[in-house]
Amino acid sequence: MEKSVEDLLREYKNYTVDIINLLEKESFDSIEDKMMERQCALDELVSKLDQKYEARIFYNELNMKEVEDKVQKLMKKKTLIIKEKLDNISKNKMASSAYVKGINSAKIFSKKI
Template sequence: MVKNVEDILMSYKNCTEHIIELLKREEFDFLQDAMQKRQYILDKLISNIDKKSDTREIYNKMHIKELEEETQKLMKNKAGSIKEKLKSISVNRTASSAYGNIGSSAKIFSKKI
């Protein structure tokens, strides 16, 4: 059973490393599939757990926690970066719209009385 848990954790680690690479290359289109695959592996691990201490020992030995922390940090940074870009686009669109509406407003001062 320990060997099976070790194989599952190795797959989980490889999938997490793949997600880190996707985040670094900003290939967000493939990120959803990788996250679903990782969740499937995690579900399989949870369903097969008989000895938590063995699993925890292998988990620590493979340094998976550090990978998960790096993944979380990268995801937060990329999400923040994307939010800033969207905010900038929104501000630019609002300014462009406001400048575009200047010419179409009513021209009460140009009419003769």
Template sequence: MVNSVEDILMSYKKCTEHIIEILKREEFDSLKGEMEKRQCILNELISETNKKSETKKIYEKMHIGEIEAEAQKIMKNKALLIKKKLKNISVNKTASNAYGSIGSSAKIFSKKI
């Protein structure tokens, strides 16, 4: 079954909106599958290369560019947040290891002479 360009773009838009919902709920486990689904839709759209002008008109009419920009912005913000959390974990682990090693050092002052 061959879908029209408008149907393909509509499913692409819905998929992108669903990705935004997943990002907002921070359900990153289901994100990969949705991204793969979106890529399949893009591949189907690319196979319709003879209708580029029609595709561009429908793309702009549906405001898909704005939705993609929002998804990209949310992804960047979530990535920065996760990087910040990982850095904090790393700093805390380093501090914990440093304080933990203080107790295990040689105790030269506790020996009786």
């Protein structure tokens, strides 16, 4: 049985809400699966181009704009946090390697000739 536009939009919204919950829990490993499922629902919805008007009505009824804005803001926020953590790791690694390099070169000067 073929799903209606309303069912597809509800399914899409549920996947989006699940993604929001996973982002809030920082369960990043599970997000990819939900994103794939969400994309499948979206692809199926896009295939129903003849029902565009109906889709727009249900989109507004289900407050999809707010849900999508929320997931987008949350994804940007988490991306920035992860990027910042990676930058800190990179800086720490560079500082550590510079420190080790400094210690190794200092040993040359402490040897008796």
